[in-house]
Amino acid sequence: MFDLMLAPFAACLILVGIHAYLGIHVLERGIIFVDLALAQLAALGSITAVLAGFPLHTPQSYVFSLLFTLAGAVLFSLTRGKRNGVSQEAVIGIAYVVCAAASVLALERIPGESQHIKEMLVGNILFVSWRQIMETLFLYGLVGVFHWVFRKKIMLISSRPADAEKNGVSIRWWDFLFYAAFGLVVTSSVEIAGVLLVFSFLVIPAFCAMLLVRGFTPRLAAGWTMGVFTSLAGIYASARFDLPTGAAIVCAFGVLAFACIVIASLKPGLCNR
Amino acid sequence: MLKKIILIAAIFCLPLSIWAKPATAVKNIVASSQDLAYIAARVGGRHVTVKSLTSGDEDQHYVEARPSMVMALKNADVFVRIGMELDMWADALMIAAKNDKIMRGGSGEIDASANIEKLQVPSGKIDMSMGDIHAFGNPHYWLDPQNAGVIAKTIAARLSEIDSANAQDYNANAKAFGEETAAKLRVWQKRLEPYAGYKIVVYHDSWPYFAKRFNLIIAGHIEPKPGIPPSPSHIASLIDMMRREKVKAILCETYFNGKTTGSLSEKTGVGVASAPLSVGGVRGADTYERLMDYIVARLEEAFKK
Numbered sequence: 001m002f003d004l005m006l007a008p009f010a011a012c013l014i015l016v017g018i019h020a021y022l023g024i025h026v027l028e029r030g031i032i033f034v035d036l037a038l039a040q041l042a043a044l045g046s047i048t049a050v051l052a053g054f055p056l057h058t059p060q061s062y063v064f065s066l067l068f069t070l071a072g073a074v075l076f077s078l079t080r081g082k083r084n085g086v087s088q089e090a091v092i093g094i095a096y097v098v099c100a101a102a103s104v105l106a107l108e109r110i111p112g113e114s115q116h117i118k119e120m121l122v123g124n125i126l127f128v129s130w131r132q133i134m135e136t137l138f139l140y141g142l143v144g145v146f147h148w149v150f151r152k153k154i155m156l157i158s159s160r161p162a163d164a165e166k167n168g169v170s171i172r173w174w175d176f177l178f179y180a181a182f183g184l185v186v187t188s189s190v191e192i193a194g195v196l197l198v199f200s201f202l203v204i205p206a207f208c209a210m211l212l213v214r215g216f217t218p219r220l221a222a223g224w225t226m227g228v229f230t231s232l233a234g235i236y237a238s239a240r241f242d243l244p245t246g247a248a249i250v251c252a253f254g255v256l257a258f259a260c261i262v263i264a265s266l267k268p269g270l271c272n273r
Numbered sequence: 274m275l276k277k278i279i280l281i282a283a284i285f286c287l288p289l290s291i292w293a294k295p296a297t298a299v300k301n302i303v304a305s306s307q308d309l310a311y312i313a314a315r316v317g318g319r320h321v322t323v324k325s326l327t328s329g330d331e332d333q334h335y336v337e338a339r340p341s342m343v344m345a346l347k348n349a350d351v352f353v354r355i356g357m358e359l360d361m362w363a364d365a366l367m368i369a370a371k372n373d374k375i376m377r378g379g380s381g382e383i384d385a386s387a388n389i390e391k392l393q394v395p396s397g398k399i400d401m402s403m404g405d406i407h408a409f410g411n412p413h414y415w416l417d418p419q420n421a422g423v424i425a426k427t428i429a430a431r432l433s434e435i436d437s438a439n440a441q442d443y444n445a446n447a448k449a450f451g452e453e454t455a456a457k458l459r460v461w462q463k464r465l466e467p468y469a470g471y472k473i474v475v476y477h478d479s480w481p482y483f484a485k486r487f488n489l490i491i492a493g494h495i496e497p498k499p500g501i502p503p504s505p506s507h508i509a510s511l512i513d514m515m516r517r518e519k520v521k522a523i524l525c526e527t528y529f530n531g532k533t534t535g536s537l538s539e540k541t542g543v544g545v546a547s548a549p550l551s552v553g554g555v556r557g558a559d560t561y562e563r564l565m566d567y568i569v570a571r572l573e574e575a576f577k578k
Contacts, residue, residue: 001340001344004340004343004344004347004369005340108501124338124365126338126339126340126343126369127338127365127368127369238339238340239340242340242341243339244337244338245338245339245340
């Protein structure tokens with residue numbers, strides 16, 4: 001049993017590593033569902049590739065899903081902030097539902113491939129291979145380096161966009177880069193772990209960390225620690241009680257979120273933003 | 274000198290003898306469905322323990338993997354699967370289990386469809402526009418009771434190869450099961466005889482083997498293409514067709530939406546037979562015989578409506 005659960009746990013480690021970090025940005029920006037929208041766009045790209053005659057898992061198909069993701073990045077970088085009192089979250093939600101519906105329409109024409117395309121969105125972390133883990137680690141490493149090198153600009157734009165504008169930073173351009181890198185991460189993580197699990201990795205550790213501690217670095221440390229131990233608990237529960245692994249981990253994160261909400265409300269002075 | 278030669282020869286032969294030693298245990302049998310588990314248990318008798326990876330009311334097209342499934346395959350001596358691309362979900366489990374005995378082409382992997390006379394094998398190129406088509410033909414072959422005997426023979430032949438000491442038992446068990454099912458088949462055929470040539474509508478294309486055996490004609494499917502839910506215009510044309518062709522019953526898998534079949538039945542006055550595809554799919558259908566009894570009884574009721 002141990003060797004069976006080792007690869008899923010390793011996958012959880014690297015997924016928590018990048019998503020807990022990105023999650024802090026996502027919560028600061030108030031774009032919680034952007035991962036769903038970008039993952040759905042990538043899937044729609046692959047479907048379009050199939051319709052154009054390029055099978056799944058070919059370089060052409062990858063280029064299609066990349067182009068669709070970049071189109072999403074352009075859209076989201078152009079719609080930043082509130083307009084007439086409507087937040088960007090609305091644009092993200094619209095992009096998600098329209099892409100999902102368009103996928104349904106397109107899939108009806110290619111039902112033979114539907115199973116494989118569904119797999120893009122409902123990856124099963126129980127079957128993750130070491131090769132996949134190494135490839136993903138490499139990709140996340142690149143994105144991590146990008147974020148490390150430009151951390152000051154990216155953080156400034158996420159938390160205080162007005163100041164960034166004053167300093168002459170091109171918000172649109174940096175937003176585009178942020179969303180493009182984000183799209184790269186989400187597309188491969190969703191294929192490994194599925195949308196539910198990726199959403200949990202992204203939002204819940206960051207949410208809990210922001211409830212409990214202040215400052216970027218302490219929050220990142222708290223998010224990583226809670227993410228790793230909660231993943232471990234979910235994987236243990238999956239092995240011990242024979243539950244589908246992804247769903248068990250998501251529920252473990254649900255317990256974590258609930259616990260953090262209770263703790264934060266018992267100690268209201270814990271973290272005043 | 275002689276001792277040395279014998280010693281050297283022995284050393285060289287040692288790995289050979291290990292290699293040549295036949296694997297004799299078939300103690301742990303794992304099957305991908307309850308039907309195959311039931312038949313394998315009948316064939317293996319007291320020599321085996323059998324475990325099914327799925328329950329009887331699960332749709333074999335979509336199965337959620339759990340760790341225990343991988344563990345069961347890790348410890349399996351034999352894995353009996355439906356094959357014909359139906360239980361493809363088992364492929365990832367087999368890779369994760371890393372058990373040489375049951376790997377593709379391994380001695381313990383039994384494709385129960387091996388000796389089945391297959392229906393709906395597509396001729397020519399398969400087009401993605403045709404729906405969720407299985408390249409090797411329709412995989413719901415166990416719903417013809419005659420095929421149950423064929424499956425038992427296929428399993429018995431392989432078990433005998435692996436565990437030759439008990440070959441007699443396996444073959445005798447398979448024969449007994451085949452005869453028992455054949456006798457029951459005559460009873461079922463008699464019960465459905467009054468309805469021979471009747472037209473039925475089914476939900477998914479799970480029933481061609483069953484329909485052929487019992488002389489029923491499948492006039493239409495609620496799914497316009499396998500795996501695709503019905504559109505309003507498809508339902509409308511289905512209702513027209515059912516009235517025109519005088520369809521006498523709707524046969525629907527228990528795990529599909531009861532609302533669609535219910536409204537079809539309401540609009541056309543045709544009875545619905547809701548039946549599981551696998552042993553254990555409903556309470557009481559815990560053997561292959563009882564499963565078939567159940568399906569036949571629901572159909573009789575629907576025809577009488």
